Amino acid sequence: MRYSIHDFVQLIARLRDPVNGCPWDIKQNYTSMIACLKEETYEVIEAIEQHNTENLKEELGDLLLQVVFLSQLATEDHHFTFDEVVQAVAEKIVRRHPHVFGNTQANNEEEALQNWNAMKALEHQHQGHTSLLDNIPHAFPALMRAEKLQKRCSKVGFDWTDVSPVFAKVEEELQEVKQEIARSPQDPAKIEEEIGDLFFATVNLSRHLKCSAEESLRKANQKFEQRFRRVEAKLGAQNRTLAEASLEEMDRLWDDVKREEKHR
Structure with a gap:
């Protein structure tokens, strides 16, 4: 049988049927699905990085499942439907690509990105944002969110113009870590x-x-x-376990692994 996206939406709705649906699916809610959403997203990334297109097809399907499932929850709560999700993102794509669907020009990637950002800024104004940083999700991984915060501020000139003071700042912060450890070794909050x-x-x-x-x-x-796996393998070749090796021995094997990498 060939399934369409409409068929798939109906399948998920049937899973959620309170009488004849699946007990596990019926029990889920927005919050409980967060872990699944994160897991499937990272599995898509891994399939891309491994250049495994067959696995990518499967993982994209699993990610689509999360989108449709969450849309089904919203449908049941009378917030929005999957069709409305598609409509909203399609409108956004058209709106943010005036150089494709409108009369604006973009002769290169940089100009296209400028058009995208200009339309995005207008949307934020209409949405009533009061800060430049309002719509950077707190759920982002911490490193990613730090970069997003910095990039957003850089757009309005709050940034160093060259890398020299950035190096100095890293060195300054490293010294402050050392000073805090010396000053407050029993205060983990300050060290953190x-x-x-x-x-x-x-x-x-x-x-x-x-x-x-x-x-x-x-x-x-x-x-x-x-x-580290190669260190384990080297110990295994000696019929030894990690527990049987000293730190000095593991360090020597680690150095061996690094030297082998250089000669490849």
Whole structure:
């Protein structure tokens, strides 16, 4: 059987039927679906990064399921329907691309982005935002939100014009962490605050160097994981476990792994 998007919306509605639906689906609400939404989003990202188009097709379907399911909850609560979600985003796409659907010109990517941002700014005015930062979601990952805050402020000139003072700020915040540890070793709240300032300054450095802080850290995590797994494999080849190895031995194996990477 070939299913259309209309058929799919009806399938989800049937899952939510209070009499004949699925007990698990009936029990869900907006909040309980957040974890599923996050998980499916990250699985889409992983499929893209792995260049696995077959897996991407499946994961996009799972992500679509979240959108339709949440729309079904809203339909039941008489807020909006899935059709209205589609209508709203279609109108937004048309509105924010006047160089495609209107009379405005965009001769390159930069001009197209300027048109998008100009229309977005008008929308924010109509929505009654009182601050430049009003619509940056607090649910973003912390590194991503820091970058968004900084970029938004940069658009109105609240930013350094070169990277030198950014380096100085990172060094300043690192020193403040050290000072706070020496001054208040038993006050984790103050130390945490200084660590947060250091992270924020580091995100700013990443942004000035045209790197995504979120992506940079994700890649660093991946590199660490790959190296540590190879340390485990080297110990396994010796019929030994991590618990049987000293820190010095693991450090030596770690250095071996790094040297092997350089000679590839």
